[in-house]
Amino acid sequence: MKVVFLTLLCGLVGAAQETPAEIDPSKIPGEWHTIYAAADNKDKIVEGGPLRNYYRRIECIDDCEYLSITFYLKDDGTCLLLTEVAKRKxxxxxxxxxxxTNALEVIHVSESMLVTYVENYDGERITKMTEGLAKGTSFTQEELQKYQQLNSERGVPNENIQNVIGTDKAPGKMCKGSEKDEAVLDHSGDLWLIHEEVECWVHLNGCEVRGETE
Structure with a gap:
């Protein structure tokens, strides 16, 4: 498994060196939402798939030597809030x-759009995927065209693009519960409830959110 992934990583690093993206690291940190995802193995990113993530925040650590990525993952009706730290190679x-194990590359970033390219090795096969993120809840037509262009350049089929934001029912903002039974609306208009004792969000339609909030 290590040999396979090292080969994958070396290939990705080599490709990045050959066609370096013009990345402004100051634009990476911030609040982001996953708008689209695409993969050559579509099963990984369909609703309920293991790589269908709902981004919320990216932070740079030590001048982007590490990326702290906060996102939601749906698991059997439960929205899990996770933060993972990625180390730069x-x-x-x-x-x-x-x-x-994932090799993740930031291949495009602007004031309102960020795109990652990921090669995931799950022990059996390598999945190539991209995720298109936005500061808001949609892409402009120009941003969508840019995302499709990046997919084509990386060999990720545009016909496998998933509209992730359309199923994003997790809270738009994260915070600890401070007022018992405080009702809030997320960015999609869904109603959530903050429970003071467990400090978590609970979707009134039945999707419980677990994990640390802030």
């Missing part, structure tokens, strides 16, 4: 352990 290629 070369350029803007990072390694992160999640549902296997």
């Amino acid at each position: 070369e350029g803007y290629v990072y390694v992160i352990e999640f549902d296997g």
Whole structure:
């Protein structure tokens, strides 16, 4: 498994060196939402798939030597709030352990859009995928075209693009419960409830959110 992933990582690092993306690291940190995802193995990113993530925040640590990524993952009706730390290997290629081992590269970032390219090795096969993130809850037509172009450049089929934001029912903002039974609306208009004792969000339609909130 290590040999396979090292080969994968070396290939990704080599590709990044050959066609380096013009990345402004100051634009990476912030609040982000997953708008689209695409993969050559579509089963990984369909609703309920292990790599269908709902981003909330990216933070740079030590001048982006590490990326702290906060996101939601749906698991059998439960929204899990997770924070994973990815270590940089070369350029803007990072390694992160999640549902296997992943080489993650930031391939585009602007004031309102960020795109990652990921090669995931789950012990059996390598999945190539991209995630298109936005500061808001949608892409402009130009941003969508840019995302599709990046997919084509990386060999990720555009016909496998998933509209992730359309199923994003997790809270738009994260905070600890401070007022008992305080009702709030997330960015999609869904109603959530903050429970003071357990300090978590609970979706009134039945999707319980677990994990640390802030």
